[in-house]
Amino acid sequence: MRASDAAYTALQDEILEGRLAPGTVLGEVGQSERLGVSRTPIREAFSRLVAAGLAIQQPGRGTVVSDISLEDVDRLFEVRIPLETQAAGLAAQRGTPEVFAGLAEEFRHAQEAPEAESHYKLAARMDEAIDTSVGNRYLSTMLANLRVHLIRVRRLAKDQPQRLAESAAEHRDICLGIASGDPQMAEAATSLHLRRSLAYISELRRTEPVPSP
Amino acid sequence: MRASDAAYTALQDEILEGRLAPGTVLGEVGQSERLGVSRTPIREAFSRLVAAGLAIQQPGRGTVVSDISLEDVDRLFEVRIPLETQAAGLAAQRGTPEVFAGLAEEFRHAQEAPEAESHYKLAARMDEAIDTSVGNRYLSTMLANLRVHLIRVRRLAKDQPQRLAESAAEHRDICLGIASGDPQMAEAATSLHLRRSLAYISELRRTEPVPSP
DNA sequence: CTGAGGTTTTCTGTATACACCGTGAAGTGT
């Protein structure tokens, strides 16, 4: 493992988990001392953080953790909905039906016993299956970039068990649509799922406008 | 101007212009001597090239200029069509109609005297107007990443004057759709333009499968 | 002539030293 990779992974995890709050100023020397590596790998890690959108470089002040709020959810979904819809449609055309039929079955089980950790694990496997089925590196890269930010959003909108069960059912519909080989069905199921997710988060935002002062 | 920025700009230009052919191995020491800077800025430039998808890091061999072919056009458009369609629709909802009405007028003039340089300049201005109208940094970032690759594709598919005139007319339709404030009209015009562009490039590929041995 | 093993060379990854810029604070002059 390269030191720069380790530094990037550590910093990314801390930002995604909220341990490094938005607005925190990251100094090269400070982080190099804290993580026990030289400034060179830290610089590379900072560059990658900026490229991923997790931090921004302010001239003269240094690198600061980028801000994320529930307001960004709308803008994230404006990109996510068309991209994931397209991905699902292409997966329906090119994927192996048995793979997604199996995933649908797993989501059926997950629907009965909603649990956040395993749910997101399973959803990640579905995303991976779609990625490999589509076989488009440009699409995969963009979706990967998006998912990093979605992890931060997920922290802001803590899911309730009821929503998790609904989400599992919607994921199952997506898998069934892909397995059936019908692009429009897969696209419709994906669009429905994402719009319901967005509606759920928007409802949360309306209920409690400020989750953390 | 930082040395790392200069190095990145120089390398990006050379890759986009084809002076650095795909498959070329870029050594840190070689490029540092050629560009007259140290290895440190070169390393940062390489990282940005890899992040942009213009180069890939092969373990042990170094950084090589990524391959681009007419086969990639299909995959690029699989991402471009949904993203640009979404952007046009959002611009129709949020943009200033007068701006796009003015752009439509400019495209009408460009349609009468097709010229590649000014055409792409004008198209870039339209993209910029859409970006600012939408006001979504995630969408803007992804479109910017895409456009880098589209420049390389443009080199492979040299436009004929007839196609340029058609393209100007299609751009004009997009601007008129956005100016009218009708998202669906803007989306339809965008989808039509992109699909016709793709069809034109696909026709080129069918005609001359190997543009450069 | 071919293959395997060793050596050499060149590469990247990391650490560190130095220079420059920007900012902030303190002191002085008005």
Place this chain on the structure above:
DNA sequence: ACACTTCACGGTGTATACAGAAAACCTCAG
């Protein structure tokens, strides 16, 4: 008392030196 200037400190940007590893080449044996 306020404002302006200057000095100092911390920061990033860049250069370079060193270590480890991998690949290519050369040599020797079969």
